[in-house]
Amino acid sequence: IYIYHMFDQIPGDLYPGLNQLCQKLSKYVDESGASLSLQEELDEAKKALYNVKTTYFQQLLLYNQLQDILLKNFYGYSDGNFTSSEEKKFFRMASERLGAVQARNFTNISLIKNGKHNKDTQLFGLSKNDFTEENSEGLQLAKANQLPVFVSNEKQKLSDALKVINKQKKEFNKIFNDNYKILDLSLHELQLKMSSKVIDSQEDAKQIAADWLATKCDYIILKIKVMTNHLYKETYTPETVEALMKIRKFIEEKITKTKDKIQKTKSALSMYQSVDIFNQLLNEYSNLTMEIENKKWALNELQRNKHR
Secondary structure, three states, rough: OOOHHOOOOOOOOOOHHHOOOOOOOOOEEOOOEHHHHHHHHHHHHHHEEEEEEHHHHHHHHHHHHHHHHHHHHOOOHHHOOOOOHHHHHHHHHHHHHHHHHHHHHOOOOOEEEEEEEEOOOOEEEOOOHHHHOOOOOOHHHHHHHHHHHHHHHHHHHHHHHHHHHHHHHHHHHHHHHHHHHHHHHHHHHHHHHHHHHHHHHHHHHHHHHHHHHHHHHHHHHOOOHHHHHHHHHOOOOOOHHHHHHHHHHHHHHHHHHHHHHHHHHHHHHHHHHHHHHHHHHHHOOOOOOHHHHHHHHHHHHHHHHOOO
């Protein structure tokens, strides 16, 4: 495909065997024009490098974890602090292995100088093999001579750092307590001032609210008057006033006639009421007359029966 792109502008009639050549080349090169065998070797090299890096980082992670465990949890333990002999043996072996790895990293000097290998390069009279072989005499000597000094220096650094931290902690606590007291007093004073200020502010606010409400009431009253006058102006025009005068005259006449009718009705009602009283008296008189007649008849009957 890459070859086709290179020669796609060349006329095919000038080079009749170009297509066959491109097809044959496509079996040995990829789309980018690189050799297939070279690309395969490159992929294998990348895979091998990936495996080496993975192994290195796994070992580095294990080394760091073991170093943290030994330094943070079991540094300075005596034999009596181990729960079993197997635990003691395990941590001793782990410490020795970590020491060997750390010593190897510290003494891993380069043998390449000016682009060439220098096999005679030595450190304190020892070659690279003396430091790289785990059971070599040079490595054991380096461990014996340098590791105690290194551990002692690290211990001293940790002790000094701990003292500095404790001192800074005490200073921080003192500063914190002083600032806390100052802040507490300031807060108390602020609360007192705010309480008095709030009372004054509330009274002022109430007075302002009362004045505002009074002003608003006056404004509403004036607005009602203005609206009333405006309504009068819109209602009572010269034409409407004349019409209203006629309506008023008509209504007054109706009121006068109605009052006359009411007066006549009241007079008739009074007369009817007086007639009703007369009828009541007449009925009572008739009843009394009837009772008198009945008693007379009863008296006559008694006298007649007496003479018999």
